[in-house]
Amino acid sequence: MSVDDTIVAPASGAGPSAVAVIRISGPRTRAVLEVLVGRVPRPRQASLRDIGSPALDRGLVLWFPAPKSFTGEDMAELQVHGSRAVVQAVVEAVLAVEGTRLAEPGAFARRAFENGKLDLTEVEGLADLINAETEAQRRQALAQSEGSLRRLYEGWRAELLQAQALMEAGLDFADEADVALDVGVKASAIVAPLLQSIEAHLADRSGERLRDGLRVVIAGPPNAGKSSLLNALAKRDAAIVSEEAGTTRDVIEVHLDLGGCPVILADTAGIRAGRGEVEQEGIRRALARAEDADLVLWVIDATDPVWAPPAPLAAKDVVFALNKSDWGVPPAHNHAAINPLILSAKTGAGLEALIDRLADLAGAESAGSGHISLTRTRHRTELVSSRDALQRFVSHDLSPELKAEELRIAARHLGRLTGLIDVEEVLGAIFAEFCIGK
Numbered sequence: 001m002s003v004d005d006t007i008v009a010p011a012s013g014a015g016p017s018a019v020a021v022i023r024i025s026g027p028r029t030r031a032v033l034e035v036l037v038g039r040v041p042r043p044r045q046a047s048l049r050d051i052g053s054p055a056l057d058r059g060l061v062l063w064f065p066a067p068k069s070f071t072g073e074d075m076a077e078l079q080v081h082g083s084r085a086v087v088q089a090v091v092e093a094v095l096a097v098e099g100t101r102l103a104e105p106g107a108f109a110r111r112a113f114e115n116g117k118l119d120l121t122e123v124e125g126l127a128d129l130i131n132a133e134t135e136a137q138r139r140q141a142l143a144q145s146e147g148s149l150r151r152l153y154e155g156w157r158a159e160l161l162q163a164q165a166l167m168e169a170g171l172d173f174a175d176e177a178d179v180a181l182d183v184g185v186k187a188s189a190i191v192a193p194l195l196q197s198i199e200a201h202l203a204d205r206s207g208e209r210l211r212d213g214l215r216v217v218i219a220g221p222p223n224a225g226k227s228s229l230l231n232a233l234a235k236r237d238a239a240i241v242s243e244e245a246g247t248t249r250d251v252i253e254v255h256l257d258l259g260g261c262p263v264i265l266a267d268t269a270g271i272r273a274g275r276g277e278v279e280q281e282g283i284r285r286a287l288a289r290a291e292d293a294d295l296v297l298w299v300i301d302a303t304d305p306v307w308a309p310p311a312p313l314a315a316k317d318v319v320f321a322l323n324k325s326d327w328g329v330p331p332a333h334n335h336a337a338i339n340p341l342i343l344s345a346k347t348g349a350g351l352e353a354l355i356d357r358l359a360d361l362a363g364a365e366s367a368g369s370g371h372i373s374l375t376r377t378r379h380r381t382e383l384v385s386s387r388d389a390l391q392r393f394v395s396h397d398l399s400p401e402l403k404a405e406e407l408r409i410a411a412r413h414l415g416r417l418t419g420l421i422d423v424e425e426v427l428g429a430i431f432a433e434f435c436i437g438k
């Protein structure tokens, strides 16, 4: 990719719409404006102009000279009428100017990153903001796009570099044992609390859950009312309900927005032994899906209770739901240990409490309000590598040279998080998430 190119793309999605935005970025932007609208308007002020000559449309023109623009390059935005014909004609008119080409997806964000306008976590936050579906996702993505993770990771890296500088200084005085010991102690005083902060940050899965959705699998014996419960939560007839045991075979998935938090809820086949081949396949899928889930919602039929899930599922996070409570509830000594939510898919009793519980687990309480949580596997991978190096620094009996090397490794992984160093291999994947025009 040459940064000498000037790129253009419609930024407002496939029309038709009242208004469409066409973005231009690169050194030829001024030339493009001179050709399309004549005089270049005042920076950052909208001016109404004929676009093209003869005019293809009349619309608002915005001029953002470098470096005060989204990409850090000369940029312009044209707000035109949002028909396919107008957008196509204006984009073609831009492309007729020499040195311009159509932008690939994510090209504007990539230039912003390369010009130091955004770090990688902010780019990722921006991609999440564009894809946000719920209120809590929006809040989290906005905070990340505005640097919540960048500031945290840059702060940690700065502390590490301090510890590293101490260790390196110690190496220069390696023959003076008390100096070496002293810097080792000082460096450890920086690393130990940092290690704790990284551990706590890694233990918190709320950001990933909020971004990806909490994956909940409804499981239980046949006829417990699993599909009825799914339908009640989804407020539609997504799954077939019948009095016949073994109704559900395929996994049926619905996406819910609970208090602004996304939940991916899956209904599965009732788990029992024996039976036909098709039902067995359904049960195999139910178990596989439940083992993959963040949470198992184990549904118990109050009229024929099976209190616990089978072994592989019992090891997971399980929320117990005692369904068909409209038939009466078994004595408490049977279920005091599992503390089930008592509900009825038929009457709707207890559903609010279930929804509240799921929303809490999906991250409702932590979303927004300054809580900062990592959001992607990429973050987790780099942080784990950084933590491992710091653990070796703290707990191993290493020479000062090797200790200094562990700090370098830890700092390098924090640098990769923000995109400060060696990230070429991840860039393609990150920017490809964007639509064209971003």
Ligand SMILES: Nc1nc2c(ncn2[C@@H]2O[C@H](COP(=O)(O)OP(=O)(O)OP(=O)(O)O)[C@@H](O)[C@H]2O)c(=O)[nH]1
Pocket (backbone or CB within 6 Å): 221, 222, 223, 224, 225, 226, 227, 228, 229, 240, 241, 242, 243, 244, 245, 246, 247, 248, 249, 268, 269, 270, 271, 323, 324, 325, 326, 327, 343, 344, 345, 346, 347
């Ligand atoms: N009285 C009462 N009946 C319920 C309740 N929930 C479900 N049922 C009934 O129980 C029967 C089984 O419901 P389903 O939702 O099909 O149960 P399931 O667990 O999905 O069954 P399989 O898919 O066969 O494993 C149906 O006749 C439902 O109407 C409830 O809360 N109260």
Ligand SMILES: [K+]
Pocket (backbone or CB within 6 Å): 222, 223, 241, 242, 243, 244, 245, 246, 247, 248
């Ligand atoms: K059934």
Ligand SMILES: [Mg+2]
Pocket (backbone or CB within 6 Å): 226, 227, 228, 239, 240, 241, 247, 248, 267, 268, 269, 270
């Ligand atoms: Mg069912």
